[in-house]
Amino acid sequence: xxxxxxxxxxxxxxxxxxxxxxxxxxxxxxxxxxxxxxxxxxxxxxxxxxxxxxxxxxxxxxxxxxxxxxxxxxxxxxxxxxxxxxxxxxxxxxxxxxxxxxxxxxxxxxxxxxxxxxxxxxxxxxxxxxxxxxxxxxxxxxxxxxxxxxxxxxxxxxxxxxxxxxxxxxxxxxxxxxxxxxxxxxxxxxxxxxxxxxxxxxxxxxxxxxxxxxxxxxxxxxxxxx
Amino acid sequence: xxxxxxxxxxxxxxxxxxxxxxxxxxxxxxxxxxxxxxxxxxxxxxxxxxxxxxxxxxxxxxxxxxxxxxxxxxxxxxxxxxxxxxxxxxxxxxxxxxxxxxxxxxxxxxxxxxxxxxxxxxxxxxxxxxxxxxxxxxxxxxxxxxxxxxxxxxxxxxxxxxxxxxxxxxxxxxxxxxxxxxxxxxxxxxxxxxxxxxxxxxxxxxxxxxxxxxxxxxxxxxxxxxxxxxxxxxxxxxxxxxxxxxxxxxxxxxxxxxxxxxxxxxxxxxxxxxxxxxxxxxxxxxxxxxxxxxxxxxxxxxxxxxxxxxxxxxxxxxxxxxxxxxxxxxxxxxxxxxxxxxxxxxxxxxxxxxxxxxxxxxxxxxxxxxxxxxxxxxxxxxxxxxxxxxxxxxxxxxxxxxxxxxxxxxxxxxxxxxxxxxxxxxxxxxxxx
Numbered sequence: 263x264x265x266x267x268x269x270x271x272x273x274x275x276x277x278x279x280x281x282x283x284x285x286x287x288x289x290x291x292x293x294x295x296x297x298x299x300x301x302x303x304x305x306x307x308x309x310x311x312x313x314x315x316x317x318x319x320x321x322x323x324x325x326x327x328x329x330x331x332x333x334x335x336x337x338x339x340x341x342x343x344x345x346x347x348x349x350x351x352x353x354x355x356x357x358x359x360x361x362x363x364x365x366x367x368x369x370x371x372x373x374x375x376x377x378x379x380x381x382x383x384x385x386x387x388x389x390x391x392x393x394x395x396x397x398x399x400x401x402x403x404x405x406x407x408x409x410x411x412x413x414x415x416x417x418x419x420x421x422x423x424x425x426x427x428x429x430x431x432x433x434x435x436x437x438x439x440x441x442x443x444x445x446x447x448x449x450x451x452x453x454x455x456x457x458x459x460x461x462x463x464x465x466x467x468x469x470x471x472x473x474x475x476x477x478x479x480x481x482x483x484x485x486x487x488x
Numbered sequence: 489x490x491x492x493x494x495x496x497x498x499x500x501x502x503x504x505x506x507x508x509x510x511x512x513x514x515x516x517x518x519x520x521x522x523x524x525x526x527x528x529x530x531x532x533x534x535x536x537x538x539x540x541x542x543x544x545x546x547x548x549x550x551x552x553x554x555x556x557x558x559x560x561x562x563x564x565x566x567x568x569x570x571x572x573x574x575x576x577x578x579x580x581x582x583x584x585x586x587x588x589x590x591x592x593x594x595x596x597x598x599x600x601x602x603x604x605x606x607x608x609x610x611x612x613x614x615x616x617x618x619x620x621x622x623x624x625x626x627x628x629x630x631x632x633x634x635x636x637x638x639x640x641x642x643x644x645x646x647x648x649x650x651x652x653x654x655x656x657x658x659x660x661x662x663x664x665x666x667x668x669x670x671x672x673x674x675x676x677x678x679x680x681x682x683x684x685x686x687x688x689x690x691x692x693x694x695x696x697x698x699x700x701x702x703x704x705x706x707x708x709x710x711x712x713x714x715x716x717x718x719x720x721x722x723x724x725x726x727x728x729x730x731x732x733x734x735x736x737x738x739x740x741x742x743x744x745x746x747x748x749x750x751x752x753x754x755x756x757x758x759x760x761x762x763x764x765x766x767x768x769x770x771x772x773x774x775x776x777x778x779x780x781x782x783x784x785x786x787x788x789x790x791x792x793x794x795x796x797x798x799x800x801x802x803x804x805x806x807x808x809x810x811x812x813x814x815x816x817x818x819x820x821x822x823x824x825x826x827x828x829x830x831x832x833x834x835x836x837x838x839x840x841x842x843x844x845x846x847x848x849x850x851x852x853x854x855x856x857x858x859x860x861x862x863x864x865x866x867x868x869x870x871x872x873x874x875x876x877x878x879x880x881x882x883x884x885x886x887x888x889x890x891x892x893x894x895x896x897x898x899x900x901x902x903x904x905x906x907x908x909x910x911x912x913x914x915x916x917x918x919x920x921x
Binding site for chain 1: 490491492493494496497499500502504505521563572573574575576577578580581582585588595606612613614615616617618619621624627649650651653654655656668669670671672673674685689708709710711713714715717729731732733734737738739740741742744756773803805807811815816817819820821826827829838845910911913914915916921
C-alpha cells in the first residue's frame, strides 16, 4: 500500500523542523505508523530515502523503540501499567481480568480486530494509579470493571472518554498528534482533578497560597528596585 | 512547612495552559526582564538562586549553563528532557498539561543565556495530550512573537522544535536522549566529553529537565534572594512533590525543599484507613527505599543522601504493610531489564540475571545462594555500567535488603503471594473481594 500524499506532505513538514535530516527519523517513523498502522517495509524504504540512510539503518532504529510496531494493531491499543506501584495497587488484577475478558495475551489482538492488549511501563501518572491508556490517552484510577468497560466499548465501536484528554481517537490520529500535527483538541480533556490540584487547594484553604503569592510580590519588588 | 504554589499557582484555572491564561498572571514578564540583562548576568542570577536539576541528579543549573563555551563559533543548543519515565515520577507531565507556557518561557530565557538559537523539547511519545499542549503553547508563542526572529525586539532569535520519543526509558539519560534526537538508537555516550562541550551534533548543549527550566521565569521575576529564602543552603527553592501509593489522597504538592515526608503524608491525608506505612521511595525506583524512621528527614539533596537514599525526582511512592517488598523490587528489576539498552554488558546481562534470581525468590523457590548472588550481581553492575540506568538497576535490591532482609529470606521457602495477599494491597475496593 502506497503512503498517502497527505502523510508525505506531513513528512516534508517534519523534515523542515531539524537542522539535520536524520533527526527527523523518529517522527517520520511515527508518521509511517499513522499511515500504515505499523512499520512496514514500504515505510522503511520511504523514510530511508527521505533521511538519506540505508533501510538497515532505519530498521536498526525502529526496532529499538517499543512504540514502533512490527504488526498491525487492533483499532484500540489498550495499555495496562504493570510497573510496581500500579501493579500493587491493582494493575496486575486488571491485567489478568482483561486477558481473561479478551481471550488474548500481551501484544495480541482480539478476534474481531478491535483491541490489542499491551503491558506498559510507568506512564508518569502514579498519583492516578492504577493507570491504563487507550491509544495512549490517559485512563486514570482504573478498576477491573472500568477496564472491562473500556474493552467492551472499543469492541462495540462506542466512544471512550479519557480522563485527562479528549475522547480516544484512532491509533493513526494519535500518531499524528504525537508528531505535533494540530488536531484542534488542545482544549479537550481537563487537566484539573483532585490529584493534580491536591496541593493547590490545600494551600488555598489554609492561606498558604496567599502567603506564597505575597512572597513572590515582595521578591519581584526587590528585583525591580535593584 | 507551608505549601508554596508557584509553578502550580494557577492550575485550577481551566485555561491555565493557554497564552492568555499564562499572561493573566504575569506570564512572559520575566522574558523582558531577562532580555534587559546580559546573557552572562542571567547565568549568574540562576547560579545565585542555587537552582538544581529537578530531573534526579540535582546538578546546579547555573553551573551547567556556565560550562557552555562562549565565542566558540559553534551553534549552541538547549534540549529539554521531557522524557519523564522514571517509575514513580509524575510531575513533569502534569506541568506540561497545566502550564506549558512556563516551560516555553523558561526555554527562551535559558537559550538566551547560553546563546542557543535552536531549542528542542524531547517529550516521551506515550503522552499525546502533553505533546498537544506543549506543541500548542509553542505555536501560540510563535504567533505572539515570543519565539522566532527578533523576539520582543531583543535581536534574539530562537526556533523551538517539539520532538516525540517512541517508548524508551533510557532516553531520559541525557546522552542517550541526544543520540535519540540525532536519529539513532537511544544509547548513552561515553563522558567526557560532556554535552556542554560536545552535545547535540557535537556542539555545546545544555540538557535540562522540564521542572528545572519551568522554574527559571519565576526566579528571573522574583530574584535569587526570593528563591533562596526557601529550602536549605545547598538545596534552595520550591519543588513539585508528587505523592502516590497507599495514601488517602495521592496528589501533587508544591512546597519548599526541606519539607519532610511526614508533612507530605499529612497533606496526602495519611496512610489509607486501617493501614500503616511499610516503606517509601523518595524519588523514583532508582533510589533506595526508606522506612518510617526516615519520615522526618528533610527533603533536601544532602539530607536524603545522608539517610542513605537520594532525592531523585522528589516524587515519593508510598507502600503499606500489605505490600510484598520482594514483589515490588522484582517488578522494578523487570522494568530495568526491559529498558536496558543493551550497550554495556554489566547492565544487559546483569538485569537478566537479577530478574531470573528475584523471580525465584518471589515465587518461594529461591535459596540463600540466590540472595548472595543477587547482591554480587548488583555490585557488579553498580559503578561498572555505561550510564546511570545500570546503577539504578543495582539499587532497589540492596536498598530493600537493608530493612527487609528477613522478609526477603522467606522467599527461600514461601511465595510472596502467600505472605502478602496481592488483592489486599490493591485499591480496588470490593471489586476483587
